Amino acid sequence: MADLFDLLIGKEGDKDYKKKPVIVQGITGKFGSFHTQQMLSYGTNIVAGVTPGKGGQKVDGIPIYENMNDAVGATGAKISIIFVPAKYFLNAAVEALEAGIKLLIAIPEHVPVKDALAIVDLAKKKDAIVVGPNTPGVIIPGIIKIGIMPASPFKPGNIAVISRSGTLMYEVSHNLSLANFGQSICFGIGGDPINGTPLIQAFDTIRNGANIDGVVVVGEIGGDAEEMLAQHIIDTKFSKPVVAYIAGRAAPKEKRMGHAGAIVYGTYGSAESKVSMYAKANVPVAKRPAEVPMLLAGKLKGTNK
């Protein structure tokens, strides 16, 4: 599979090292244009936008193209971020992958499962990484921000954060930053039932990255991604400290808690099931976001001995 860090940062000596070009699909929408400015001011190298019917125009000095083929052809970018409404997502994502995009950040919420499955399938064939849908995006603090996250919670460091929730990713990272645990990467999986990069894959994508002293996994009720990750940590003998947080202990069963994926059926998807699997993998689970840095400090102390 394509290497995430290579796509996001590149190698020393590359002429676009730490300045990887990014295309914004849906750049003229209210949401898309606002976050394009936010990403630009963070230093992300946005090189083109795509909005059908507005090709040839410019926003904030960034050229707009009619379609992804033209945009990729003109810029050589391998990364794209999608801001279109859910019902247009499938077309936009297919266009991006067909044009040669290797890292696709899928922001829209409410994408139908059928469409998400279709994109997962296509991404496999094209050897591309899809993050989302319903993700806040990915940030390497101090280097590149591709997403809708605010800049303030994050600071550079050596802890990787993987999260199924947007605002909890900010909240937990904020708490980590306050405790002087900066982040090497923060990766939003997305809150939907079907993820372009599921938890376990995201974990494998970052586990061998440089500058990773520990991993924080922010999960929530629904599905069995946390259980599978816990088993995976045991099976692969991952030795660095991992700390988890799980939201939704107090949620009623069979009710969708905001995220399409956050729903418990019987014991399937319940917080208890996840906590007990994490316990087997020796992964402590914080009771509240503010507890995460304390547990992490404890685990890091343990490994240094």
Add this chain to the structure above:
Amino acid sequence: MRLLEYQAKELFSGYSIPIPQGLTSTNIEQGRKDAEKLGFPFVIKAQMAVGGRGKAGAIQKCHNADEFELKYPEIMQKVVKGEKTRAILLEKMADIKKELYLSLFLNRSKRCYTIIASAEGGVEIESVRNQIIREVGLGAVDSTTAEQVGKEMGLKDKVLSQFVDILQKLARLTVEKEAELAEINPLAIIKDDAVVALDGKVIIDDNAMFRHDELRKFQEVSELEERAEKSGFSLVELDGNIAVVGNGAGLVMSTLDMLSDNGGKPACFLDVGGGATTDTVYEALTLISKMKKVKGILVNLYGGIVKTTTVATAFIKAYDNKLIDMPVFARMSGAEADKSKEMLKGSRTKMFDTIEEAINASVIEVNKNG
């Protein structure tokens, strides 16, 4: 969206999956007409979106008119695991020889559709033994696969060929209606070896509803939940007295957990979505003002990009318009927090630096007021 049994069966019927003859009513007058058309004996089945109806007495046999007059109102009043009866299905009794289990569901971790089948159905899925499991990609099931599954269940001859047909039809329904789950339990073998769907459970992908106008008639949401949906909120009503509001599903769930840990009782889960504005927060407060049980509001906003003053303005407007008259305990992270505190001074909204402090204050205050 979880369909009720009779709605699932209406879909089955559209795909010519055999179902027993039945009629659905919401009042006893209509029920009596249905009973007459159907003829005794039959089964009275409460229509509610929950399992375990049989054990709870929400499904009962009915042999004559006297029994009907007694049982229809009783079943209409049933509440099982918090779910009320929403309609009543009268259905012809079947002469059951054997009960099978069959479902197709969206397998989240494998990211594909999966068949589960068993020759030992009729119990809840957790207790179904000897499950045969087959991953089927995007949901299409060819006759070879269907036949393999049926044979593994030990089905033969006429029963096998009917099973193959039903499984393929169920798969078509799953794909075309964009179901996350389509379950027949029990799928019964009755006299003359006919195979019939005696119960049905179908969950449709809510996010795909824009492509399924034909399913809209099945949609049933509370007035408040519908209003919330229009504004782009997620609202789940709960039993307690402290309304929990925030931006982002994960953050609101997390707040709910912490409130419960500290002895508070959440009245609702309200996620105003990623980008809070004065208008969205005001609309959220409007929805909460309509919930009579609410004695206090706990707000947890992780702004970052959103200015807290934007949110504070909504609260001031809500007090000015007498929309709310209850204490609000708020933690707002983001720009201009000090200015917001100043703006809200003297109002019933108290601002806190951490969510833990806001939660403690809310629990103490609401309990004090009973």
